[in-house]
Amino acid sequence: MLLWIGLGLIVAAIIPYIIFFIGISVGKRPGEPPALKEYPSISIIISAYNEEAVIQKRVDNILASSYPVDRYEVIFVDDCSSDNTRALSEEAFQRAGITHRIIANTERMGTNRSYNKAMQVARFPIIVTTDADVFFEREALARLISRLVSDDRIAAVCGDLHPLPDDGSHPAQMESAYRNYYGRMCTWESAVxxxxxxxxxxxxxxxxxxxxIDDKRGADDANTAFEAIRRGFRTAYEPSALVYEDIPRDFHKQYRQKIRRATxxxxxxxxxxxxxxxxxxxxRFFYPLRIYMYLVTPALFFAGSALFIAGLALAFPILALGLICLIALVGYFWRSSTLIxxxxxxxxxxxxxxxxxxxxRVWESTSTKAGTG
Structure with a gap:
C-alpha cells in the first residue's frame, strides 16, 4: 500500500514538469529577434559586493560586446565591499573608455534596492541590469535589446544563463542540466x-x-517581470542572448547561492x-503551474519518495537496496542527468x-576566485 501511495504522490509531484515537457516539445516557439537597424541608448546597471577578483574581466567583457560603446553608460553600485572592488572598478572603466558612474552605498542594500537607487540617475530609457561576475557572449546584449524593442507589448526581456562552457566540475554539470531545461521552459512561456x-x-x-523593482521581498529579476506583467505588458526570455556564470566549485558556497535564489x-x-x-x-495557465512547482511539488516529491522506498523495502528489501544504490551511481556518474x-x-x-x-536581500560574492586576489 505504501508503495502505491508513494508512487501516486511522485506522479502528482511531476505533473507540471510533464506539461512543460510537452509544451517545449510541440508548443509555440519564438522566432529569431530582428537585427537592430540602430542601437538605442541604454543604461547598464551593475551591483557588486566583493568582486575585486573578476571586475577587470567583467569590464573587458562589456567592452568586447558588439554593442557600440558610445550607445551605453554603466552605473556601478558598490554595495559596501570590504575589498578593493570600488577602486579597481573605477580604474577598469577609465582604462576601457566606458562612460560610467560609481555609486558607493553607505550600508548594505542588496541588489533590488541598489538597482532602484541607480535607476534614479540613469540617463537612458532602456535599463539593463546585470551581475558583476557573469560574462556575455559578444552578441548577447544586442540580441537582448533587439527582442525588447521588437514589440511595443514587450516591457522586459532576460538572457539565457549557463555555466562557463569549459567548466567540467560536478556543480557546473548539474547546473548545466538544470539550466538547459529551465531555459526551454521559459522560452515556451514567453512565446505564448x-x-x-x-x-x-x-x-x-x-x-x-x-x-x-519591488525591493521589499523577492528576487530583482522576477520582480522586474512581475511589474511588467502587472501593467498588462509581456515579458520575454531570449535564448540567443547567452550569458555565462562561474559556478562555485565549493558545494557549500553553491548551496547557499541556490538556496538564496530559491527563497x-x-x-x-x-x-x-x-x-x-x-x-x-x-x-490562467503558466503562473498556476509555477505555483504548483514551487510550493507543492517539493513536499509531494519527498513524501512520495519516502513512502515508495519504505513500501518497496517492506515488500522487496533487496530490490529497495538495489534501487538506492542505482540512484547513488546515477548521481555520481551521470551528474548532468535531468533526473539528478x-x-x-x-x-x-x-x-x-x-x-x-x-x-x-543582501548577498555574498560567489565568484570562484573571490578572496584570492
Missing amino acids: DSTYTFNGALVAFKRDLVTR RLIEATTANLDLLRHARPFS SFATNQVYLAKGLLNLGKDM
Whole structure:
C-alpha cells in the first residue's frame, strides 16, 4: 500500500514538469529577434559586493560586446565591499573608455534596492541590469535589446544563463542540466505570453513601463517581470542572448547561492497571487503551474519518495537496496542527468520554503576566485 501511495504522490509531484515537457516539445516557439537597424541608448546597471577578483574581466567583457560603446553608460553600485572592488572598478572603466558612474552605498542594500537607487540617475530609457561576475557572449546584449524593442507589448526581456562552457566540475554539470531545461521552459512561456522566471544575470526593460523593482521581498529579476506583467505588458526570455556564470566549485558556497535564489523566487511567486485574476494565458495557465512547482511539488516529491522506498523495502528489501544504490551511481556518474538535476532542485526549493520570512536581500560574492586576489 505504501508503495502505491508513494508512487501516486511522485506522479502528482511531476505533473507540471510533464506539461512543460510537452509544451517545449510541440508548443509555440519564438522566432529569431530582428537585427537592430540602430542601437538605442541604454543604461547598464551593475551591483557588486566583493568582486575585486573578476571586475577587470567583467569590464573587458562589456567592452568586447558588439554593442557600440558610445550607445551605453554603466552605473556601478558598490554595495559596501570590504575589498578593493570600488577602486579597481573605477580604474577598469577609465582604462576601457566606458562612460560610467560609481555609486558607493553607505550600508548594505542588496541588489533590488541598489538597482532602484541607480535607476534614479540613469540617463537612458532602456535599463539593463546585470551581475558583476557573469560574462556575455559578444552578441548577447544586442540580441537582448533587439527582442525588447521588437514589440511595443514587450516591457522586459532576460538572457539565457549557463555555466562557463569549459567548466567540467560536478556543480557546473548539474547546473548545466538544470539550466538547459529551465531555459526551454521559459522560452515556451514567453512565446505564448510571458514568463517571470528571469535570470538576473542579464535583464533589459523599458524604464517608462517598469519604473521600480519591488525591493521589499523577492528576487530583482522576477520582480522586474512581475511589474511588467502587472501593467498588462509581456515579458520575454531570449535564448540567443547567452550569458555565462562561474559556478562555485565549493558545494557549500553553491548551496547557499541556490538556496538564496530559491527563497527569493518563491517570495516573488507568493507576493503576486492577485495576478491570478487577470484574463491572460500567463495568469490562467503558466503562473498556476509555477505555483504548483514551487510550493507543492517539493513536499509531494519527498513524501512520495519516502513512502515508495519504505513500501518497496517492506515488500522487496533487496530490490529497495538495489534501487538506492542505482540512484547513488546515477548521481555520481551521470551528474548532468535531468533526473539528478530535478531531485537536487527539489532540495533547494524545499529549503527555500523553510527560509520564507528571513531577509535574503543582501548577498555574498560567489565568484570562484573571490578572496584570492
